[in-house]
Every structure is written in C-alpha cells, then in structure tokens.
Amino acid sequence: MRLYRSHVLVGMDTFTLLAGARKVKEHLIRQIEKRGLSDEIKVLETGSLGITNRGVVLLIYPEGCYYVNVKPEDVPEIVEEHLLKGRTVQRLLFKGELERKAVALPESPLDVRRQSRVVLQNCGVIDPENIDEYIGRGGYEALERALFQMKPQEVIEQVKRSGLVGRGGAGFPTGLKWEISAKVASEEKYIICNADEGEPGTFKDRVIMEGDPHRVIEGMLLAGYAVGANKGFIYIRGEYALSIQRMEKAIKQAYEYNLLGSNILETNFSFDLEMRKGAGAYVCGEETALIESLEGKRGEPRNKPPYPGTCGLWGKPTVVNNVETLANIPSIIVKGADWFRSLGTKETPGTKLYTILGHVVNQGVIEVETGITLRKIIFDYGGGMKNGREFKAALVGGAAGCFLGKDMLDVKMDYTTLKSYKAVLGSGAVLVMDTSTCIVDMLRCILDFFKRESCGKCVPCRMGTDRLYRLIVDISSGKGTKDHPKLMLELAQMMNKASFCPLGQSVLLPLSSAFKYFEDEVMEHILDKRCPAGVCKMGEK
C-alpha cells in the first residue's frame, strides 16, 4: 500500500452533492495532478461529514481541518496554500468552538471526550462505496466472530444483555424480538431492515446508509444468523435516491466477497439480501404495513397479534429492525454487552442519533450517549437559538411526537424518562421553535399531515384526522369556540384507544402536549380572536 502524506476527504451526501461536491472533487484531482502531487495526496469520497447547510465540506488529514462552503474556484487556493505550502485557508475554515461541538465531527480530541460514536464511527471517515475501507476499519469482524466462535443463541444473549432497544420509535428490546423469531420452527424466516424513514424531521437513517452502508448489511447478517433466517430485505423509501444507490453498490460488493450469498466465509450459513423501494406512504413505516407493501399490496397495517415475529412476511417469522438499531449490532458483538451497557443511561444504554432542526444556529445530526438533556442538545450541540431569540418549545419525536416547553429543558431525552412524562423520544427528531412560532399554526401543519397520511383502513383514524384538522382550522381562523379544545382532546383520546395502528393512536401526543403547555395561547386565538405570534390570519380559511 502506498503511503500518502495527506488525505483530502470530500463529504458526499444529498446536501453537499446539491452544492456541487462532485465538481469540487474533480477540480481537486485535476489541480493536484497539475502540480505533480498525485503521489503524495489522495482524494477520497466519503459520506456525510456531519456538517449540513454549509455547502461542500472537505476534511484534510493529518491536520484534521474542515473547509466549508468550498466552490470549484476555491480549489486552486486550497491546493496551493494548504497542500503545497502547508498554510490553512482561513476564510474557508470551519471554526468556532460552539460550532465544532454542534455537529458530529470525527476524531477531534474534544469530541472524543464529548461524544461516543458507535453507529456513525465510520461516517465521514471511510469511502462508503469501497468495502475494503469498511473491512479496514474492523468491518465484518463481528460476522466472522459470530460465525466461527458463537452459537446463534449466544448472539441473541449478547444483544439481550446489551439492553439495546429499537431505535425506530417504539423502543422494543431488540434481543427479545430476535428470540421470539428464533424460537419458531420454520424453514423460511426473514429479516427486514426498515429504511422507510418518513417521520417528519428525521433523516438519521439516510446519513447512516449514505455514509456506512456495510454496517447495515453486517447488522442484518448477524440478525439472520441469530434467528436462523436466510433472506433479508431492505425496504427503503423511494425518495432516498443516494441511499438506494449506495446500498445497492454495497450489496453487490458484499456478494463479490462472499459476505452475502451461499456458504458465507465457507460456513453453512447462507444469506441473500434484496432492496425494495417504497412509493410514498408514511404508514409503511409501521412494520405490518411495511410487510403488506413488500408483498406488493396496499400498505395497510395488519391486525396484531399475530406479531411479525411469528407470522410476518408471507406468513413466516419476520424480524423488522430499524436502520440505526441494526447499525449498533456489529459493535455490540465485537466489544461486548458490558461495553454497550457502560454507555448512556442504565434503562436504555447506548447512544442515540438526534436530528437538531429549526430555529437553532447549527442544524444537523449528532450521536451522543442516551440521557442527554434537551438544553444540552439545543445549546451545546445546536449552538443555541438562532438570531438570539428566546426558546419557546421543541417538538421531539417528529409529528407523532410531543411539544416540550421551557420547564422540560433539563429532562433527560431517553425512552424511559420521557415516557414517565407521557412524552416520547420517537425517532430522535428535535425541532426547535423560538418565540416567533405560533403553536396553533404548527398544530395545523401536523394535523394536516396526519389527515393526508391516514391510510383510511380504520374509521377512527380516517374520520378523526379529518375532523381534527377542520377544528384546528376553525381555531386558527378565529372561528373556534370555548368547546373546541375539549372536543379535540376527546376525539384524540378516542382515536388513541380505537385506532388500528400507531398512526391514529399517536395524534393525541402532539395535541395534548400543545394544549397543556400553551393553553393560554390557544385560548387567545379562541376568545380574543388574536394570534399572539402574528402568524395565523384571522378571518380566513
């Protein structure tokens, strides 16, 4: 292997590609060639470097320095100054301590202390389209260990002992899910990776798949070995063009290395993997609806029980795991359950990916140990409130999540703690709102979402979401009555009890939390026909 004096990593994700990352990379290669540095400097493509909204992002090693908003015309200067003369180009440098903390940056001493990157450890470090780089960083070691040193039951035990719970939203213990399917005697079993990431405000799974696709494949292989399944599907939303492309490439490479297919690594274990594309339906994130869709039907949820663990895809035992959940597995197998338990809180150990969005200085994805407070997420990692405005609320967990007010800033953001406050962590989306936001207007947006995405199978959800939307429109247009909030809560409570699947059941969460924290604001819309934030247009529909 040739030794290079410098490595230039070009972050390639949906955002940087839009900003022209490919062009910048071509310019880099050309300029480096022109100056005869091709032997000394290597240009690599990598996944997201964790910095969004800052144009094309470069990371240059060994200095570990980040350049943002890089344009093709900046390239000669970077090559000339930094790579040739060793002087950093100050004007493009990503600096400021707060900002450095705000995003999930790899390998800076500050961040190693502050963050534990498990799932994202390779994102922004390796070339996601090259299987050798994943292997070079210890990839597929977990699979090798499992196949040669562990019985399937031992793999399950280890995952169970780690305390890992599903990262898709519901928080069901992963090991237990596997054990249920493992115990069923069946010739055919399936592993499904749920990559139908549709919860508003969530894009963590996309970052994983774009940055480290092989980690997801390895997680699925381990799940397959543990439960005795020989076939897997990745169900991915149709909109994720780059993730689809990277995952497909990774699958192809894994087949070439005999890490997929028959007799993997010359053992008796065989596993085939296929990609399946969705066609735009939020409800397909629900596991039984997803299975229906995989079978080529309308994505309507099934009656439970029986659960997919015993009777899923084509009536066979099926494990459905979220992308982030599966991406945790390889590390748990290599480093052990005790190591995993040493991270995060006692009840839900490990790390969690959060997407920080809205009125904050830095938007992006972070991976930190569970148990972080909302205040830390916003003010340490998100860089604080944008434009110096005051914090008003955060919508945590997406549309099917909860509004949290000021007094919740110091509550730990993990599955168990939030549950005790009747809130949820869900997918880990944190949408931050400042005082210019109108809660009634946000509710209107959320209820419109539920109305459109209700699949129509069960009456409470189909009729309920429509009624709720009309009632909130009344309030936001100054036509609400004193009885409106009570009526809406009653309706949402009924939907919570009677709806067929979590979609209809969870409408209650945003609604009741908004009414709880911001009752005065809602009542002002109703009694005074006035929107304190000046967002709702009174008298219009």
Added chain:
Amino acid sequence: MVQNLANSKLKERREKILRRYPPKRDSLLYILHDLQDLNPQNYLTSEDVKAVSEYLGISVGEVESVISFYSMFSRKPRGRYVIRFCSSPTCHLLEGPRVLEELKKLLGIEVGQTTGDGLFTLEMTSCLGACGVAPAMMINDEIYGNLTPFKVKEIIESYRKKGK
C-alpha cells in the same frame, strides 16, 4: 398509421419492463415505478394497468387499489417535471409557505394542477428527509433545499429552458 406505430412501440417497451420481473405479486410496486418512469407524462395509463394485471394474474381492481394508495403513483397525466413540495413541520417553520406562494405564482397553478404547457405539476409531499436544508422540494429525482422565493424562480427558469 403513425399512431399505430407509436402504440406498438410503446407496447414493446412495456413488455420489456414486465419481463424484467418475475410474475409474482411482490413485483407489482417495482413494475409500476418503471412503467410510470417510461411515460413522459409521468402517469400510469389504462393500458399499463391492464397489462400488469394480466402479467401478474390479479384483477384490474387490485392494481388500481394499489396505485391509488401510494402518493408517488398517478393515474392522471402529469407534467414532464413533477414538483413535490415538502409540507413537513420543519419546512413549515422555516418559511416553506412563503416559498410555496411564490412557486404557485410563478407557475400560475394551484397544488394538484398541471401547467398549460404540460411542463410542471405541483404536488405537496410529506417529509422528504431533507430537513437539514429546509424548506425543500423535489423535482422528479432531484432534491432542492434552502429554498427562497428568489431561488425557486431560478430553478423553475432553468427547467423551463431545459424543457423547450
């Protein structure tokens, strides 16, 4: 005569897509995706529906019910460029509605309509997962983020040029 020729060519291409997949029910979504992409007007025709139902051995009604369920499929002709504007809370919070108003003005249509020249259809979509650059929209397979009224104008103009 020309019409007949075009029809037989279309039929041939349709057959080719069908044969790419095994005649099993779980191929349905994939076939529909491909058939729709084949059509410059971005929709599934009655002939498509009939051909799929025969190939997979399921009723026309079954195929129709699947098409109507998913927001990415259409049974009505759409523009060459389908604009899917994100309506998620993040985009809503970060000035999405203002950009949408500008977009409607630029195109001279409401949500759900197609422009007279057949170039654009405007649709709303749930979260595109591009919240890091909200507000965002998709035009066919391309994502556009950090939208402003000014930027939207530039984007539409570039597509208009391309479409001529």
